[in-house]
Amino acid sequence: MGFWRIPLDTTDIDIARGRVHILEERCKGCGYCIEFCPKKALAFSSKFNQKGYHPPYMIKPDECVNCHYCEIICPEFAIFSVEVEPAEEKQA
Amino acid sequence: MNPKDQNKYEEPNMVDTPLHHPLDDLLRTDRIPHIWCPGCGIGTAFSACLQAMRTSGLDLEKTVMVSGIGCSGRGAGYVKLDSYHTTHGRAIPFATGMKLANPDLNVVVFSGDGDLFAIGGNHFIHAARRNMALTVVCVNNFTYGMTGGQVAATTPYQAKTTTTPRGNHEAPFNLPLLAYASGATLIARWTILHARDLTECLKQALQHSGFSFVEILSPCPVNYGRRNRQSALDMLKMFQDKCIIQNNASPADLEMDFAKRIVLGKFVHVQRPTCIETYDKTCRLADFSKGKAA
Numbered sequence: 366m367g368f369w370r371i372p373l374d375t376t377d378i379d380i381a382r383g384r385v386h387i388l389e390e391r392c393k394g395c396g397y398c399i400e401f402c403p404k405k406a407l408a409f410s411s412k413f414n415q416k417g418y419h420p421p422y423m424i425k426p427d428e429c430v431n432c433h434y435c436e437i438i439c440p441e442f443a444i445f446s447v448e449v450e451p452a453e454e455k456q457a
Numbered sequence: 458m459n460p461k462d463q464n465k466y467e468e469p470n471m472v473d474t475p476l477h478h479p480l481d482d483l484l485r486t487d488r489i490p491h492i493w494c495p496g497c498g499i500g501t502a503f504s505a506c507l508q509a510m511r512t513s514g515l516d517l518e519k520t521v522m523v524s525g526i527g528c529s530g531r532g533a534g535y536v537k538l539d540s541y542h543t544t545h546g547r548a549i550p551f552a553t554g555m556k557l558a559n560p561d562l563n564v565v566v567f568s569g570d571g572d573l574f575a576i577g578g579n580h581f582i583h584a585a586r587r588n589m590a591l592t593v594v595c596v597n598n599f600t601y602g603m604t605g606g607q608v609a610a611t612t613p614y615q616a617k618t619t620t621t622p623r624g625n626h627e628a629p630f631n632l633p634l635l636a637y638a639s640g641a642t643l644i645a646r647w648t649i650l651h652a653r654d655l656t657e658c659l660k661q662a663l664q665h666s667g668f669s670f671v672e673i674l675s676p677c678p679v680n681y682g683r684r685n686r687q688s689a690l691d692m693l694k695m696f697q698d699k700c701i702i703q704n705n706a707s708p709a710d711l712e713m714d715f716a717k718r719i720v721l722g723k724f725v726h727v728q729r730p731t732c733i734e735t736y737d738k739t740c741r742l743a744d745f746s747k748g749k750a751a
Contacts, residue, residue, distance in 0.1 A: 438649070
C-alpha cells in the first residue's frame with residue numbers, strides 16, 4: 366500500500382498482525398477474499414476441495430494486518446483471521 | 458505453483474484441530490455449506506446480520522428471525538436462534554403478530570426484495586405506517602433468483618431477465634423512498650461490499666425502537682448477472698465504482714440507476730411512538746384495567 370506522504374508517527378505505531386484460517390471444505394471459490402484483500406495476500410490454490418472448488422491460500426502470510434475484511438466479505442463463513450501477538454510472532 | 462509452498466505456512470498443530478469460524482455458535486453448522494450459489498451476496502448480508510446481532514448487546518435468547526420465501530428466506534433455517542420460515546410475502550405480518558403477542562421479543566425480518574416488496578408489499582407499507590418495532594433487512598438482488606431470474610419490481614431499467622429478454626422497460630422501485638413515504642423511522646441502504654458500514658448500520662437498526670429498514674444490494678451472479686454479462690466480481694466492482702455514500706440524503710434522490718450512481722448511507726433516523734406505545738396509550742386505559750368503563 367503506497368502513501369503519498371509518510372505519516373509522522375510511523376515509527377511509533379505497531380501494525381497489527383494476523384493469521385488467516387481457511388475452512389477449505391466450505392469454500393465455493395467466489396474469489397471475494399482474494400480480490401478485496403487490501404494486502405493482496407491471498408490467491409487461488411491449485412488444489413480442489415470436496416465440492417470441486419479451488420479454495421484460497423495465503424501467498425503472503427506475513428503481510429496480513431488482521432483487518433478481518435476477508436472474514437466479513439466471505440459469504441460462506443469459510444475464512445477468518447485471528448490476531449497474532451507480537452511476541453508470538455517473534456517466536457514463530 | 459509448487460504444492461509444497463501451499464503447505465509451508467500451515468502450523469503443524471493446527472492441522473488436526475477442527476477450525477471454528479467466529480460466527481459458528483450462531484449458525485446451524487450441520488446445514489453449512491448453505492444452498493446459496495458461489496458469489497451470491499446473501500451469505501455476506503447474513504453474516505453481517507449475525508455479527509450485528511452479536512455486537513448489538515441484544516439478548517439473543519429473546520431474538521427471533523423471521524423470513525419469507527426466496528433465496529434470502531433460507532436465512533431463517535441457518536440461524537441458531539428461534540426462527541420462522543413463513544409463507545410467501547407474509548414475513549412482516551407474522552413478525553407483527555409475534556411482536557404484539559410478546560413485546561419483549563426482538564424481531565428481525567430477513568428476506569428478499571420480491572418477498573417484501575412484490576408479494577408482501579402491502580404488509581411492508583402498513584407495518585411502516587404503524588411503526589411496528591421490527592428490524593426489516595431486505596436483500597435486494599434485483600430479480601426473482603430462486604424461481605429462475607424473472608423480472609422483479611426492483612429490476613433496473615433495461616436489465617435483461619428470463620421474462621424480459623429485450624430488457625426491462627419498467628422503472629424499479631426506490632425502496633428507501635417507499636419506506637420513507639410509509640413512515641419508517643430508520644432507513645438505510647448499503648451493499649455487501651460495504652460490509653463494515655453495513656454491520657454498524659444493522660447494529661443501530663437492531664437497537665432502534667421503531668420500524669427500521671435496511672436495504673442491502675447484493676449480486677445474483679447465476680440468475681441476474683449471467684443474463685447481463687456480469688460476474689459476481691464485476692457486480693461488486695460496479696458497486697465500488699458507482700456507489701457514493703451520502704448519509705441523510707433525501708429519499709427522493711435514491712433511484713436505482715446503475716447508469717448514473719447509487720447513493721448509499723443512512724438516510725432517516727428519527728423517533729416516533731411505536732405501534733405498541735400508541736395502542737397502550739389509546740386503548741389500554743388505566744380505568745379499563747380496573748374493570749371500570751372509561
